[in-house]
Amino acid sequence: MLSRTDILTVEDGEPVAVDNPDGAGRFLFICEHASRLMPRNAGNLGLGPEALASHIAWDPGALAVASQLSSEFDSVLISQRFSRLIYDCNRPPESPSAMPEAxxxxxxxxxxxxxPAERYARTAALYIPFHDRIAQEVAARKARRQDTIVVTVHSFTPVYLGKQRDVEVGILHDEDSRFADALLDVGKGGQYRLERNDPYGPDDGVTHSLRLHALPNGLMNVMIEVRNDLLADEAGQGQVSAYLTSLFCDGLSRLGAAS
Incomplete structure (x- = not known):
C-alpha cells in the first residue's frame, strides 16, 4: 500500500501553509485552491503546460487576495500548498471531485x-493535514473565546464550457447565511456585481470546508468567489482586496447594528 511519504517528499515540504499565525483578528481565512504546484512524485498527471497553468489546477489570484485580507484584518490564513488536481481540499474523500478524472x-x-491505496495516500498526505490544521485553529480560538468568522477565498473562470459568466463576486453560503446576508445587503449597487450562491452554490458541493469547520461550531462564515479576470495582475488584486476589505467592514457594522 502506498503511504503519504510516497506522495510528498522532504523536498516538497509541508502540505499546509499558515500566514500570520499569531493574528488576533476576528477572521479565519482559508484558501483551498491557492497553488498549482504539483508534488514531485506526481509528475504532471498527463497534462500539458496550458492545463497545468489554467483554472482547473488552482484559483488564480485567490491567494493574493486572501493574503491581503489576512494582513488588513490581522487574521490567520491557512492555505493548501499543492494543486487541486492532486487533491481538492474543498471536497471530501468520497467525492469524485476530490481527485477528478476530468x-x-x-x-x-x-x-x-x-x-484505493493511491486515493488513501493522497487523502492522508494532503486532505487530512489541511483540515486538521484548520480544526486545531478553530479549537484554539474557541478555547480562548475568540469570536471567529470563517472565510474561504476562491476565484472562478469568466467563461465555463463556452458560457460567459456575468457575476463578478459571488457571495456563497450554506445553511448559515448571516454574514453572507450582511455582505449582500451592504454591497448592493457597489463597485462589482455581487450575486448570492453564484456561480456555484451548496448543491455543487463547494461549501465542504464551511460545513466541516464553521457550521458544527456555530461560526459565521462565507465563501468568496471572484471572477479571475479581475485578478489578472497586482493592480486588480489590490483593487478587489480593497473592495472586499471595505465590504467586510460594512458587513460587520451591519451585523453589529442588527444585534
Missing part, C-alpha cells in the same frame, strides 16, 4: 482509475 474541457489521465 475538469471542464480537460481529461486528467493521472487521476483515472486510481487504486
Amino acid at each position: 475538469s471542464e474541457i480537460y481529461e486528467i489521465p493521472g487521476n483515472k482509475n486510481l487504486a
Whole structure:
C-alpha cells in the first residue's frame, strides 16, 4: 500500500501553509485552491503546460487576495500548498471531485482509475493535514473565546464550457447565511456585481470546508468567489482586496447594528 511519504517528499515540504499565525483578528481565512504546484512524485498527471497553468489546477489570484485580507484584518490564513488536481481540499474523500478524472474541457489521465491505496495516500498526505490544521485553529480560538468568522477565498473562470459568466463576486453560503446576508445587503449597487450562491452554490458541493469547520461550531462564515479576470495582475488584486476589505467592514457594522 502506498503511504503519504510516497506522495510528498522532504523536498516538497509541508502540505499546509499558515500566514500570520499569531493574528488576533476576528477572521479565519482559508484558501483551498491557492497553488498549482504539483508534488514531485506526481509528475504532471498527463497534462500539458496550458492545463497545468489554467483554472482547473488552482484559483488564480485567490491567494493574493486572501493574503491581503489576512494582513488588513490581522487574521490567520491557512492555505493548501499543492494543486487541486492532486487533491481538492474543498471536497471530501468520497467525492469524485476530490481527485477528478476530468475538469471542464480537460481529461486528467493521472487521476483515472486510481487504486484505493493511491486515493488513501493522497487523502492522508494532503486532505487530512489541511483540515486538521484548520480544526486545531478553530479549537484554539474557541478555547480562548475568540469570536471567529470563517472565510474561504476562491476565484472562478469568466467563461465555463463556452458560457460567459456575468457575476463578478459571488457571495456563497450554506445553511448559515448571516454574514453572507450582511455582505449582500451592504454591497448592493457597489463597485462589482455581487450575486448570492453564484456561480456555484451548496448543491455543487463547494461549501465542504464551511460545513466541516464553521457550521458544527456555530461560526459565521462565507465563501468568496471572484471572477479571475479581475485578478489578472497586482493592480486588480489590490483593487478587489480593497473592495472586499471595505465590504467586510460594512458587513460587520451591519451585523453589529442588527444585534
